[in-house]
Amino acid sequence: xxxxxxxxxxxxxxxxxxxxxxxxxxxxxxxxxxxxxxxxxxxxxxxxxxxxxxxxxxxxxxxxxxxxxxxxxxxxxxxxxxxxxxxxxxxxxxxxxxxxxxxxxxxxxxxxxxxxxxxxxxxxxxxxxxxxxxxxxxxxxxxxxxxxxxxxxxxxxxxxxxxxxxxxxxxxxxxxxxxxxxxxxxxxxxxxxxxxxxxxxxxxxxxxxxxxxxxxxxxxxxxxxxxxxxxxxxxxxxxxxxxxxxxxxxxxxxxxxxxxxxxxxxxxxxxxxxxxxxxxxxxxxxxxxxxxxxxxxxxxxxxxxxxxxxxxxxxxxxxxxxxxxxxxxxxxxxxxxxxxxxxxxxxxxxxxxxxxxxxxxxxxxxxxxxxxxxxxxxxxxxxxxxxxxxxxxxxxxxxxxxxxxxxxxxxxxxxxxxxxxxxxxxxxxxxxxxxxxxxxxxxxxxxxxxxxxxxxxxxxxxxxxxxxxxxxxxxxxxxxxxxxxxx
Amino acid sequence: xxxxxxxxxxxxxxxxxxxxxxxxxxxxxxxxxxxxxxxxxxxxxxxxxxxxxxxxxxxxxxxxxxxxxxxxxxxxxxxxxxxxxxxxxxxxxxx
Numbered sequence: 001x002x003x004x005x006x007x008x009x010x011x012x013x014x015x016x017x018x019x020x021x022x023x024x025x026x027x028x029x030x031x032x033x034x035x036x037x038x039x040x041x042x043x044x045x046x047x048x049x050x051x052x053x054x055x056x057x058x059x060x061x062x063x064x065x066x067x068x069x070x071x072x073x074x075x076x077x078x079x080x081x082x083x084x085x086x087x088x089x090x091x092x093x094x095x096x097x098x099x100x101x102x103x104x105x106x107x108x109x110x111x112x113x114x115x116x117x118x119x120x121x122x123x124x125x126x127x128x129x130x131x132x133x134x135x136x137x138x139x140x141x142x143x144x145x146x147x148x149x150x151x152x153x154x155x156x157x158x159x160x161x162x163x164x165x166x167x168x169x170x171x172x173x174x175x176x177x178x179x180x181x182x183x184x185x186x187x188x189x190x191x192x193x194x195x196x197x198x199x200x201x202x203x204x205x206x207x208x209x210x211x212x213x214x215x216x217x218x219x220x221x222x223x224x225x226x227x228x229x230x231x232x233x234x235x236x237x238x239x240x241x242x243x244x245x246x247x248x249x250x251x252x253x254x255x256x257x258x259x260x261x262x263x264x265x266x267x268x269x270x271x272x273x274x275x276x277x278x279x280x281x282x283x284x285x286x287x288x289x290x291x292x293x294x295x296x297x298x299x300x301x302x303x304x305x306x307x308x309x310x311x312x313x314x315x316x317x318x319x320x321x322x323x324x325x326x327x328x329x330x331x332x333x334x335x336x337x338x339x340x341x342x343x344x345x346x347x348x349x350x351x352x353x354x355x356x357x358x359x360x361x362x363x364x365x366x367x368x369x370x371x372x373x374x375x376x377x378x379x380x381x382x383x384x385x386x387x388x389x390x391x392x393x394x395x396x397x398x399x400x401x402x403x404x405x406x407x408x409x410x411x412x413x414x415x416x417x418x419x420x421x422x423x424x425x426x427x428x429x430x431x432x433x434x435x436x437x438x439x440x441x442x443x444x445x446x447x448x449x450x451x452x453x454x455x456x457x458x459x460x461x462x463x464x465x466x467x468x469x470x471x472x473x474x475x476x477x478x479x480x481x482x483x484x485x486x487x
Numbered sequence: 488x489x490x491x492x493x494x495x496x497x498x499x500x501x502x503x504x505x506x507x508x509x510x511x512x513x514x515x516x517x518x519x520x521x522x523x524x525x526x527x528x529x530x531x532x533x534x535x536x537x538x539x540x541x542x543x544x545x546x547x548x549x550x551x552x553x554x555x556x557x558x559x560x561x562x563x564x565x566x567x568x569x570x571x572x573x574x575x576x577x578x579x580x581x582x
Contacts, residue, residue: 239545304531308528311528327577328575344499345505353510356514364498367501373529377528384531418520419524
């Protein structure tokens with residue numbers, strides 16, 4: 001294995017023992033970016049100079065015997081939706097193309113405090129709206145396992161960066177599956193924390209009651225490490241919860257016993273690819289062999305999750321994105337007749353098609369005469385979806401199923417049909433509506449060599465248990481050790 | 488009750504989104520697809536169900552009103568497309 005292909009547990013131990021320097025490691029990843037990213041296109045911005053400076057500072061601190069952070073010397077790639085002081089933050093939108101944030105997001109502050117090396121910003125669907133990263137205003141990211149296919153989305157750049165070994169860790173955001181679905185399609189681990197676990201301060205808002213920031217890594221340990229760093233209370237986000245952050249890595253190897261895994265029959269219905277189903281059923285057998293009880297359950301309102309989501313998320317987005325007005329920051333149209341025309345032309349020229357579509361849908365469902373029939377109705381169904389999970393978690397520790405109904409799809413395959421694209425999030429969306437935690441871990445490959453992901457969903461603030469349960473499976477399998485062949 | 492292009496044009500106006508006629512045509516078709524899909528929610532019995540706007544058991548969060556450091560004027564205005572002195576510059580609001 002090449003250096004860049006190792007996971008953080010190994011990299012950290014070599015760094016600690018002085019067998020590897022942060023600068024050397026950072027150079028290795030920068031070289032991988034130079035070699036591989038022209039094909040993958042995971043990054044929209046590479047902080048080459050700053051990253052090397054940061055790495056040298058970490059090496060210097062280590063030489064002087066100063067205390068070091070948990071991520072000392074590890075490069076981390078950041079989805080371009082998090083504000084990074086003085087580093088472009090575009091949300092891959094033309095409307096924010098020249099935006100240089102005057103402050104760091106809470107998550108970025110935490111990464112810096114723990115001596116991470118911020119290596120660059122990654123591609124995404126514009127404003128995190130999409131499931132394939134094809135809605136980026138700047139570039140198309142390719143799946144490292146098959147360059148003809150998408151990496152999923154919306155955090156497709158962050159997932160592809162780790163899968164292609166251009167960074168050992170990355171940060172994404174998940175509003176309806178935008179961490180778990182690309183993790184699944186790229187064969188890595190991705191975790192959506194409980195709503196309120198990670199501060200959203202400095203995360204560019206899409207749908208504020210659903211958005212969460214979360215980690216990507218090659219394995220469960222790496223994701224636990226990164227979650228330890230980014231989780232925790234921050235008074236600048238009033239929805240961030242002041243619950244203590246457990247040391248997620250400390251008892252990762254302890255199996256959860258007894259363990260009851262709920263399998264929702266609704267997650268194995270029409271539209272599920274046969275190879276995906278087989279891999280997920282085989283994963284359940286692994287848990288069975290480990291002594292888990294597999295219990296069939298029902299989440300009866302699952303079939304309404306996508307519809308509920310596309311009302312709630314677009315309504316919130318239509319309000320959140322009102323801030324792009326050509327006044328405070330970002331793009332402003334060159335020619336206009338008056339103030340209102342300045343707004344509408346700026347937004348008409350600055351936003352891409354999917355963002356416009358969602359703002360329009362959100363505006364429509366909130367407009368007079370439709371608010372009750374759509375928005376209020378969706379909020380009621382949202383409660384029913386959450387209550388389905390409350391009932392499920394009363395009798396099982398986690399709910400397991402496929403992360404995505406299909407493996408990675410072809411570039412261009414779903415762009416003409418927004419609804420077909422929305423349905424690729426059918427298994428991940430409920431988790432955000434219910435505010436619970438979810439993880440996707442590699443559980444196999446199709447015969448064409450495309451990764452398959454297993455999704456585990458857990459009650460609020462039980463990430464420690466969720467990670468341990470994920471690790472139980474990982475220890476029995478070697479899917480997480482595979483790397484795509486890229487030279 | 489399918490959306491007509493006039494309604495889509497009205498929604499675009501409410502959202503302050505300038506759209507070409509071609510976009511209005513495309514969005515009318517696509518929004519109709521999506522709206523007819525989300526209409527399946529009407530079949531769910533939600534009588535007596537309280538709306539859920541977020542999942543946390545919190546309602547309001549207070550903290551001490553302690554003064555902190557704010558952005559300097561130049562930092563706050565650095566990203567503005569147009570600036571006049573210490574203010575954001577906008578086109579005339581009144582004719």
